[in-house]
Amino acid sequence: xxxxxxxxxxxxxxxxxxxxxxxxxxxxxxxxxxxxxxxxxxxxxxxxxxxxxxxxxxxxxxxxxxxxxxxxxxxxxxxxxxxxxxxxxxxxxxxxxxxxxxxxxxxxxxxxxxxxxxxxxxxxxxxxxxxxxxxxxxxxxxxxxxxxxxxxxxxxxxxxxxxxxxxxxxxxxxxxxxxxxxxxxxxxxxxxxxxxxxxxxxxxxxxxxxxxxxxxxxxxxxxxxxxxxxxxxxxxxxxxxxxxxxxx
Numbered sequence: 657x658x659x660x661x662x663x664x665x666x667x668x669x670x671x672x673x674x675x676x677x678x679x680x681x682x683x684x685x686x687x688x689x690x691x692x693x694x695x696x697x698x699x700x701x702x703x704x705x706x707x708x709x710x711x712x713x714x715x716x717x718x719x720x721x722x723x724x725x726x727x728x729x730x731x732x733x734x735x736x737x738x739x740x741x742x743x744x745x746x747x748x749x750x751x752x753x754x755x756x757x758x759x760x761x762x763x764x765x766x767x768x769x770x771x772x773x774x775x776x777x778x779x780x781x782x783x784x785x786x787x788x789x790x791x792x793x794x795x796x797x798x799x800x801x802x803x804x805x806x807x808x809x810x811x812x813x814x815x816x817x818x819x820x821x822x823x824x825x826x827x828x829x830x831x832x833x834x835x836x837x838x839x840x841x842x843x844x845x846x847x848x849x850x851x852x853x854x855x856x857x858x859x860x861x862x863x864x865x866x867x868x869x870x871x872x873x874x875x876x877x878x879x880x881x882x883x884x885x886x887x888x889x890x891x892x893x894x895x896x897x898x899x900x901x902x903x904x
Contacts, residue, residue, distance in 0.1 A: 753780070753901055757799050761785050762901040763831075770872035770892040773832045773899035774847075784834030785900040786846045793860055793875065796900065797885035800831060800877045812878045824890070830874035832899035836892065840868040844889070852887075862886035870895065 753764040753776075764776060770784075777784050787793045804812075808828060815826070824830075834847035837854070844852040844866065852873070857863045862876065865888045872892035876883045890897070 756796070756900065757802065759796055759799050760902075761796065762903055763800065763803065764899050764901060767827050767896040767898060768832075769896055770832050770836065770890075773897075774834070777834075777899070777901035780901065780903060782901045782903040783847050784832060785902045786834045786848045786850075787860075787875075788846070788850065790860060793887075794885050797875060797877060800875075800900075801884075804878060808878060815879045816881065824888070824895075826879060827896055828898065829879045830876050830888065830890070830897050832897050833873050833875050833887070834902070835873035835887075837866075837871050837889075839871070844873060860887045862888050865889055875900070 752766055753762040755761075756763040762777075762780075762782070764773070766776075768776070774784050785796070787796060811826060812829075815829075835844050835852050837844040841854075843854050846852055853859050854866045855861065856865060856867075862883050863886075865886070868889060870890040870892060872890055874888050874890050874895075874897055876886050876888055878884060
Protein backbone atom coordinates (compact mmCIF):
# COMPACT_ATOMS: atom_id res chain seq x y z
CA UNK A 657 0.00 0.00 0.00
CA UNK A 658 2.21 2.85 -1.14
CA UNK A 659 0.59 5.06 -3.71
CA UNK A 660 -2.60 6.83 -4.56
CA UNK A 661 -3.24 6.93 -8.29
CA UNK A 662 -5.78 9.37 -9.64
CA UNK A 663 -8.25 8.41 -12.33
CA UNK A 664 -9.21 10.85 -15.00
CA UNK A 665 -12.56 11.58 -16.53
CA UNK A 666 -13.92 9.02 -18.87
CA UNK A 667 -14.74 9.85 -22.41
CA UNK A 668 -17.12 8.29 -24.84
CA UNK A 669 -14.20 7.28 -27.08
CA UNK A 670 -13.27 3.66 -27.52
CA UNK A 671 -9.98 2.26 -26.22
CA UNK A 672 -6.99 3.73 -28.00
CA UNK A 673 -8.71 7.07 -28.41
CA UNK A 674 -10.46 6.27 -31.68
CA UNK A 675 -13.88 7.78 -32.13
CA UNK A 676 -16.67 5.96 -33.81
CA UNK A 677 -18.38 7.34 -36.87
CA UNK A 678 -21.76 6.58 -38.25
CA UNK A 679 -22.35 6.97 -41.91
CA UNK A 680 -24.95 5.83 -44.29
CA UNK A 681 -25.93 7.02 -47.70
CA UNK A 682 -29.44 8.36 -47.86
CA UNK A 683 -30.25 8.81 -51.50
CA UNK A 684 -33.07 10.54 -53.31
CA UNK A 685 -34.35 7.96 -55.74
CA UNK A 686 -36.71 8.38 -58.57
CA UNK A 687 -39.16 5.80 -59.77
CA UNK A 688 -40.78 6.20 -63.17
CA UNK A 689 -44.26 4.87 -63.47
CA UNK A 690 -46.45 4.71 -66.50
CA UNK A 691 -50.17 5.23 -66.30
CA UNK A 692 -52.65 4.74 -69.09
CA UNK A 693 -55.68 6.92 -69.29
CA UNK A 694 -59.06 5.82 -70.64
CA UNK A 695 -58.38 7.76 -73.81
CA UNK A 696 -55.34 5.58 -74.47
CA UNK A 697 -52.73 8.22 -73.73
CA UNK A 698 -49.97 7.68 -71.28
CA UNK A 699 -48.04 9.93 -68.99
CA UNK A 700 -45.12 9.64 -66.69
CA UNK A 701 -45.01 10.65 -63.07
CA UNK A 702 -41.99 10.85 -60.80
CA UNK A 703 -42.19 9.75 -57.21
CA UNK A 704 -39.41 11.04 -54.98
CA UNK A 705 -38.43 9.74 -51.62
CA UNK A 706 -37.64 12.27 -48.98
CA UNK A 707 -34.26 12.55 -47.43
CA UNK A 708 -33.86 11.81 -43.75
CA UNK A 709 -31.44 12.53 -41.00
CA UNK A 710 -29.49 9.75 -39.35
CA UNK A 711 -28.71 10.25 -35.70
CA UNK A 712 -26.49 8.15 -33.51
CA UNK A 713 -25.72 8.31 -29.80
CA UNK A 714 -22.30 9.80 -30.42
CA UNK A 715 -22.68 11.60 -33.74
CA UNK A 716 -24.97 12.25 -36.67
CA UNK A 717 -24.85 11.88 -40.41
CA UNK A 718 -27.13 13.65 -42.87
CA UNK A 719 -28.03 12.62 -46.33
CA UNK A 720 -29.83 14.16 -49.22
CA UNK A 721 -27.35 15.45 -51.79
CA UNK A 722 -28.53 15.69 -55.35
CA UNK A 723 -26.24 12.82 -56.33
CA UNK A 724 -27.82 10.52 -53.77
CA UNK A 725 -24.69 10.33 -51.58
CA UNK A 726 -24.99 10.89 -47.85
CA UNK A 727 -22.50 12.90 -45.84
CA UNK A 728 -20.72 11.22 -42.97
CA UNK A 729 -21.10 12.64 -39.46
CA UNK A 730 -18.13 12.24 -37.16
CA UNK A 731 -18.78 10.91 -33.64
CA UNK A 732 -17.88 13.20 -30.79
CA UNK A 733 -16.54 12.16 -27.43
CA UNK A 734 -17.69 13.54 -24.12
CA UNK A 735 -17.02 13.28 -20.42
CA UNK A 736 -18.97 10.71 -18.42
CA UNK A 737 -21.43 12.32 -16.06
CA UNK A 738 -21.02 10.41 -12.80
CA UNK A 739 -21.36 13.25 -10.31
CA UNK A 740 -17.65 12.90 -9.52
CA UNK A 741 -14.43 11.35 -10.82
CA UNK A 742 -15.01 8.40 -13.13
CA UNK A 743 -14.10 5.02 -11.66
CA UNK A 744 -14.27 1.69 -13.42
CA UNK A 745 -15.39 -1.10 -11.05
CA UNK A 746 -12.09 -2.93 -11.36
CA UNK A 747 -10.05 -0.01 -10.01
CA UNK A 748 -11.79 0.11 -6.63
CA UNK A 749 -8.91 -1.69 -4.97
CA UNK A 750 -6.07 -0.17 -6.95
CA UNK A 751 -5.53 2.95 -4.81
CA UNK A 752 -3.15 0.88 -2.69
CA UNK A 753 -5.97 0.05 -0.29
CA UNK A 754 -7.53 -3.27 0.64
CA UNK A 755 -10.69 -4.52 2.34
CA UNK A 756 -10.89 -4.12 6.11
CA UNK A 757 -12.30 -7.38 7.44
CA UNK A 758 -16.06 -7.51 8.07
CA UNK A 759 -16.56 -3.73 7.84
CA UNK A 760 -17.25 -3.00 4.18
CA UNK A 761 -14.46 -0.39 4.35
CA UNK A 762 -11.01 -0.09 2.77
CA UNK A 763 -7.85 0.39 4.80
CA UNK A 764 -5.03 2.37 3.17
CA UNK A 765 -1.51 2.01 4.47
CA UNK A 766 0.15 5.10 2.96
CA UNK A 767 1.05 7.78 5.52
CA UNK A 768 -0.41 11.03 4.25
CA UNK A 769 -2.16 14.29 5.14
CA UNK A 770 -5.92 14.46 5.70
CA UNK A 771 -6.53 16.29 2.41
CA UNK A 772 -4.47 13.77 0.44
CA UNK A 773 -6.27 10.89 2.16
CA UNK A 774 -9.62 12.43 1.27
CA UNK A 775 -8.56 12.86 -2.37
CA UNK A 776 -7.34 9.26 -2.51
CA UNK A 777 -10.70 7.93 -1.29
CA UNK A 778 -12.56 10.11 -3.77
CA UNK A 779 -10.32 8.80 -6.56
CA UNK A 780 -11.98 5.40 -6.06
CA UNK A 781 -15.45 6.97 -5.96
CA UNK A 782 -15.61 6.80 -2.17
CA UNK A 783 -14.87 9.04 0.79
CA UNK A 784 -12.98 8.98 4.07
CA UNK A 785 -14.92 6.76 6.44
CA UNK A 786 -17.83 8.27 8.36
CA UNK A 787 -18.52 6.43 11.64
CA UNK A 788 -21.39 7.74 13.72
CA UNK A 789 -21.92 5.31 16.58
CA UNK A 790 -19.81 3.62 19.22
CA UNK A 791 -20.53 0.06 18.09
CA UNK A 792 -19.44 0.73 14.50
CA UNK A 793 -16.36 2.63 15.68
CA UNK A 794 -15.26 -0.18 17.97
CA UNK A 795 -15.79 -2.75 15.20
CA UNK A 796 -13.48 -0.75 12.93
CA UNK A 797 -11.03 -0.29 15.81
CA UNK A 798 -10.78 -4.03 16.46
CA UNK A 799 -10.41 -4.82 12.75
CA UNK A 800 -7.51 -2.34 12.57
CA UNK A 801 -5.88 -3.78 15.69
CA UNK A 802 -5.94 -7.20 14.04
CA UNK A 803 -3.63 -5.74 11.38
CA UNK A 804 -0.95 -4.60 13.84
CA UNK A 805 2.57 -5.68 12.96
CA UNK A 806 5.12 -7.00 15.49
CA UNK A 807 6.78 -3.59 15.36
CA UNK A 808 3.46 -1.90 16.15
CA UNK A 809 2.99 -4.19 19.15
CA UNK A 810 6.50 -3.46 20.39
CA UNK A 811 5.98 0.30 20.16
CA UNK A 812 2.60 0.04 21.89
CA UNK A 813 4.30 -1.77 24.79
CA UNK A 814 6.78 1.11 25.12
CA UNK A 815 3.92 3.63 25.17
CA UNK A 816 2.09 1.62 27.83
CA UNK A 817 5.28 1.53 29.91
CA UNK A 818 5.54 5.31 29.53
CA UNK A 819 8.87 4.94 27.78
CA UNK A 820 7.49 6.68 24.70
CA UNK A 821 4.84 9.29 23.93
CA UNK A 822 1.30 8.44 22.90
CA UNK A 823 -0.70 7.91 19.73
CA UNK A 824 -0.04 11.48 18.65
CA UNK A 825 3.67 10.77 18.22
CA UNK A 826 3.17 7.52 16.31
CA UNK A 827 2.00 7.95 12.69
CA UNK A 828 1.04 4.28 12.41
CA UNK A 829 -1.04 4.29 15.61
CA UNK A 830 -3.97 6.31 14.23
CA UNK A 831 -6.07 6.50 11.06
CA UNK A 832 -7.72 9.47 9.40
CA UNK A 833 -11.52 9.46 9.31
CA UNK A 834 -13.91 11.71 7.37
CA UNK A 835 -14.45 14.50 9.90
CA UNK A 836 -12.96 17.98 10.31
CA UNK A 837 -13.82 21.50 11.36
CA UNK A 838 -13.41 24.93 9.79
CA UNK A 839 -11.76 26.50 12.83
CA UNK A 840 -11.24 26.55 16.60
CA UNK A 841 -14.25 26.47 18.94
CA UNK A 842 -16.51 25.14 16.20
CA UNK A 843 -18.21 21.77 16.04
CA UNK A 844 -16.64 19.15 13.84
CA UNK A 845 -18.57 17.70 10.93
CA UNK A 846 -18.58 14.39 9.10
CA UNK A 847 -18.31 14.35 5.31
CA UNK A 848 -21.93 13.24 5.06
CA UNK A 849 -23.00 16.56 6.60
CA UNK A 850 -23.78 15.31 10.11
CA UNK A 851 -22.30 17.03 13.14
CA UNK A 852 -19.67 15.65 15.47
CA UNK A 853 -20.20 17.86 18.54
CA UNK A 854 -17.00 19.19 20.07
CA UNK A 855 -17.60 17.96 23.60
CA UNK A 856 -14.51 16.59 25.35
CA UNK A 857 -14.74 12.93 26.25
CA UNK A 858 -18.18 12.52 24.61
CA UNK A 859 -19.44 11.41 21.20
CA UNK A 860 -16.47 9.07 20.81
CA UNK A 861 -13.81 11.69 21.64
CA UNK A 862 -10.78 10.87 23.79
CA UNK A 863 -10.84 12.11 27.39
CA UNK A 864 -9.09 15.41 26.59
CA UNK A 865 -10.24 15.93 23.02
CA UNK A 866 -11.09 17.84 21.00
CA UNK A 867 -8.53 20.39 22.14
CA UNK A 868 -8.17 22.04 18.70
CA UNK A 869 -4.54 21.05 18.43
CA UNK A 870 -5.67 20.17 14.92
CA UNK A 871 -8.77 20.50 12.81
CA UNK A 872 -9.02 16.97 11.34
CA UNK A 873 -10.06 13.74 13.06
CA UNK A 874 -8.25 10.44 13.57
CA UNK A 875 -9.22 7.17 15.20
CA UNK A 876 -6.61 6.15 17.77
CA UNK A 877 -6.04 2.41 17.30
CA UNK A 878 -3.17 1.54 19.60
CA UNK A 879 -1.06 3.20 22.27
CA UNK A 880 -2.32 4.10 25.73
CA UNK A 881 -5.14 1.70 26.50
CA UNK A 882 -7.60 4.40 27.60
CA UNK A 883 -7.16 6.18 24.27
CA UNK A 884 -7.60 3.15 22.04
CA UNK A 885 -10.70 3.35 19.84
CA UNK A 886 -11.25 7.04 20.60
CA UNK A 887 -11.35 10.11 18.32
CA UNK A 888 -8.67 12.80 18.41
CA UNK A 889 -8.06 16.03 16.51
CA UNK A 890 -4.77 16.30 14.64
CA UNK A 891 -3.08 18.74 12.27
CA UNK A 892 -4.67 18.29 8.83
CA UNK A 893 -1.44 19.04 6.96
CA UNK A 894 1.28 18.84 9.60
CA UNK A 895 0.49 15.25 10.67
CA UNK A 896 0.48 12.13 8.50
CA UNK A 897 -1.45 8.94 9.19
CA UNK A 898 -2.88 5.94 7.46
CA UNK A 899 -6.56 6.18 6.61
CA UNK A 900 -9.86 4.37 6.13
CA UNK A 901 -12.09 4.75 3.05
CA UNK A 902 -15.74 3.97 2.56
CA UNK A 903 -15.90 2.82 -1.08
CA UNK A 904 -19.61 3.67 -1.26
